[in-house]
Amino acid sequence: AQSVTQPDIHITVSEGASLELRCNYSYGATPYLFWYVQSPGQGLQLLLKYFSGDTLVQGIKGFEAEFKRSQSSFNLRKPSVHWSDAAEYFCAVGPGGTSYGKLTFGQGTILTVHP
Amino acid sequence: EAQVTQNPRYLITVTGKKLTVTCSQNMNHEYMSWYRQDPGLGLRQIYYSMNVEVTDKGDVPEGYKVSRKEKRNFPLILESPSPNQTSLYFCASSLIPLAGVTDTQYFGPGTRLTVL
Secondary structure, eight states, X not given: OOEEEOOOSEEEEETTSOEEEOOEEEOSSOOXXXXXXXXXXXXXXXXXXXXXXXXXXXXXXXXXXXXXXXXXXXXXXXXXXXXXGOEEEEEEEEOOTTSTTOOEEOOOEEEEEEO | OOOEEEEOSEEEEOTTOOEEEEEEESSOOSEEEEEEEETTTEXXXXXXXXXXXXXXXXXXXTTOEEOOSSTTBOOEEESSOOGXXXXXXXXXXXXXOSTTOOOOOEEOOOEEEEEO
């Protein structure tokens, strides 16, 4: 069965600092990976996704993620964090194939940004 | 504007009183899904639908029902709500992807349900 682990429940960074949120997945075949962001009181917004091809994926709001098959990881990065990035971030894996659209989410990482 | 809408956004009810949370999308998506979000557990899938009259269980279907009579609507029904169904619920939709490729899901704004 597929699974996703986000090892960090809560991360605090200073505005302007770099950010890396960790995501490890378990899936038997080529995974389809996503990062979503949820601002307080809001729904989920897609930041970026990886299906195939270049393992470094660019997303919205200056985020990027790198797929590393050997480490079963899909970490999210941003070189300089803004106060508006404070939110909860979810990594998700989808299998494709006959399980269309069935996403498994990680537990989420809450990001706090200090001024 | 392409969107997924849910109603109501907030609901407080009592144990055993049947309720329905509506979900509607205007993107002509075949696939729709319901998730619940609980602290520390992320999002867990309740039910999903591949198309009209086609529904299937997700990871946590107990205590819920769904129906898909029209392509745009996918209501979530709690026949006899219990306090452990207090949660934040999200509806999502997407196109049915081509073989082997899952597609991006678009999420509604969420419905916060409290069962007393």
